[in-house]
Amino acid sequence: MRFDILTLFPEMFEGYFTHSILQRAQDAGHIEIGIHNIRDYAPGKHRITDEPPYGGGGGMVLKAGPIFSAAETVIDGAGSSDIPVILLTPQGRLFSQEIAAELACEAHVILLCGRYEGIDERVRQHLVTDEISIGDYVLTGGELAAMVVVDAVTRLLPDVLGAIGAADSDSFSTGLLEGPHYTRPETFRSWQVPGVLRSGHA
Numbered sequence: 161m162r163f164d165i166l167t168l169f170p171e172m173f174e175g176y177f178t179h180s181i182l183q184r185a186q187d188a189g190h191i192e193i194g195i196h197n198i199r200d201y202a203p204g205k206h207r208i209t210d211e212p213p214y215g216g217g218g219g220m221v222l223k224a225g226p227i228f229s230a231a232e233t234v235i236d237g238a239g240s241s242d243i244p245v246i247l248l249t250p251q252g253r254l255f256s257q258e259i260a261a262e263l264a265c266e267a268h269v270i271l272l273c274g275r276y277e278g279i280d281e282r283v284r285q286h287l288v289t290d291e292i293s294i295g296d297y298v299l300t301g302g303e304l305a306a307m308v309v310v311d312a313v314t315r316l317l318p319d320v321l322g323a324i325g326a327a328d329s330d331s332f333s334t335g336l337l338e339g340p341h342y343t344r345p346e347t348f349r350s351w352q353v354p355g356v357l358r359s360g361h362a
């Protein structure tokens with residue numbers, strides 16, 4: 161599966177995507193992640209990506225032009241016009257394990273990270289095909305939300321997790337919350353691993 165992320169802050173993704181399961185999933189070819197700086201698609205010497213909105217109201221809004229250019233470059237490069245373009249926004253549908261599973265069926269998604277007061281409405285109307293919120297709170301930008309989506313979707317892809325079926329036993333996958341886990345030692349500060357788990361433990 162391929163994720164293309166459109167952002168004003170590409171460096172923010174470096175740490176999270178270059179460790180642990182997400183790095184291994186890339187190394188193994190299970191996922192590809194493209195990070196695109198929206199600023200690179202802004203015209204002119206100053207590469208302006210945001211402006212005060214019509215009608216005032218304070219704050220800055222991401223301009224439509226650079227976002228369309230960035231997304232269309234990805235879409236043209238992929239040679240497919242039916243790639244979902246997902247805006248991360250507090251007004252979107254609330255992200256869940258079910259939505260993660262739904263996205264895991266896609267071969268390619270584009271994740272658009274807003275900033276400041278948000279984005280030009282024409283991006284929502286004419287480019288975006290889905291809107292996702294990671295919770296009922298307002299973040300400063302969509303980058304954390306994009307990382308959450310990539311992480312939750314990636315672990316659902318076939319063969320990404322080392323232990324066979326590990327995602328099948330995750331909370332929500334079974335319809336139940338997963339039970340507690342214990343590791344050695346059997347007694348830690350007088351707290352014991354439950355007997356039912358100790359029996360048969362090698």
Ligand code: SAM
Nearest residue numbers: 248249250274275278293294298299301302305
């Ligand atoms: N003025 C906007 C509003 O009230 O809906 C909030 C803009 S927020 C400061 C800047 C960006 O952060 C948004 O465009 C969006 O991309 C991202 N963002 C903020 N909260 C989010 C959430 N709960 N889930 C997903 N993205 C979020």
